Amino acid sequence: MTNAIEASDPTDAQAGEACPECGAQARLMDERRGETVCASCGLVLDEGAIDPGPEWRAFDASQREKRARTGPARTTMRHDRGLGSQIGFDSHGLSSDLRSRLNRLRRHHQRATYRPGADRGLVRALSEIERIGGALDLPDRVAETAARIYRQAREEGFPHGRSLEATAAASVLAAARIHNVPRQIDDLAAVAQVEDRQAIRTFRKLVRELSLPVPANTPLDLLPSIASKLGASPAAEQEAREHLEALDPTTASGKNPASLVAAAIYLASLGTDHRFTQEEVAEAAGVTAVTLRARVKDLQG
DNA sequence: ATGGTTTTTACTGCGTC
DNA sequence: GACGCGGTAAAAACCAT
Numbered sequence: 001m002t003n004a005i006e007a008s009d010p011t012d013a014q015a016g017e018a019c020p021e022c023g024a025q026a027r028l029m030d031e032r033r034g035e036t037v038c039a040s041c042g043l044v045l046d047e048g049a050i051d052p053g054p055e056w057r058a059f060d061a062s063q064r065e066k067r068a069r070t071g072p073a074r075t076t077m078r079h080d081r082g083l084g085s086q087i088g089f090d091s092h093g094l095s096s097d098l099r100s101r102l103n104r105l106r107r108h109h110q111r112a113t114y115r116p117g118a119d120r121g122l123v124r125a126l127s128e129i130e131r132i133g134g135a136l137d138l139p140d141r142v143a144e145t146a147a148r149i150y151r152q153a154r155e156e157g158f159p160h161g162r163s164l165e166a167t168a169a170a171s172v173l174a175a176a177r178i179h180n181v182p183r184q185i186d187d188l189a190a191v192a193q194v195e196d197r198q199a200i201r202t203f204r205k206l207v208r209e210l211s212l213p214v215p216a217n218t219p220l221d222l223l224p225s226i227a228s229k230l231g232a233s234p235a236a237e238q239e240a241r242e243h244l245e246a247l248d249p250t251t252a253s254g255k256n257p258a259s260l261v262a263a264a265i266y267l268a269s270l271g272t273d274h275r276f277t278q279e280e281v282a283e284a285a286g287v288t289a290v291t292l293r294a295r296v297k298d299l300q301g
Numbered sequence: 302a303t304g305g306t307t308t309t310t311a312c313t314g315c316g317t318c
Numbered sequence: 319g320a321c322g323c324g325g326t327a328a329a330a331a332c333c334a335t
Binding site: 302303304305306307308309310311312313314315316317318 | 319320321322323324325326327328329330331332333334335
Binding site: 255256259287288290291294 | 309310
């Protein structure tokens, strides 16, 4: 798989602070990952960038025609899918009397829109999804997909005794993987305040029962976020990448991809001036040092 | 349920600062 | 002595059958 970091257009490179690593000004957007990276050294500067493109892909002109919409995209993040009007807040220049009437109207309108009862659970779940997505620096489209997954799960009566938080977390996890911005289960469980094990179980069940198109986690997909969490140098990350690319798929099969990433980063750091301890890398990857050692042996043949 | 594999937990010995 | 590293054994967890 090629790591598609594409500069959409040189003029697109946002002027911002210089890269803390190498001082370069230019930045590139990796739209696939929703990350902004330094153009010269590849350091991840901002993982939470928003995806400026549409969430659909068009493969030819007729599809583009069919899928393009006027007006704002309907979003699944609103419990009413973004339909319905809202009363604006722009009340400059109105008398205070009118303003208070408008405020009252707005309150009523909101109550009518967010009708309690029927889908209060859904509203809570969607805001939870949004919160988790924000906390993990995931692009907006991931939360959108997660919301869609959650709705589907709900329609099929999935939650069934499971906590709303666990199901919301599982939806986000699945969505993140579908968008190729994988996050680790323990990170997710931490922000969702769900037990690790429960999060894992719920996630697996969700994927299975809804037969979601969740791609297998590859070590290369996991590398950027783990390297970034550690603050590994771009050079070290690159070397780790080479280790992983050289890896024989046979030895990798059945192993936790995160453990392979940990081993690769650890090995790569040995040659640099900033060495990581096994414990540091293992913790960032969510595995133990024992496992890391085992994977180091795998990588070394 | 079961068996095979991986991962974790707990513990030990060795070298270095 | 504390710390990092390397290893082992047993238990837990996972997965396919």
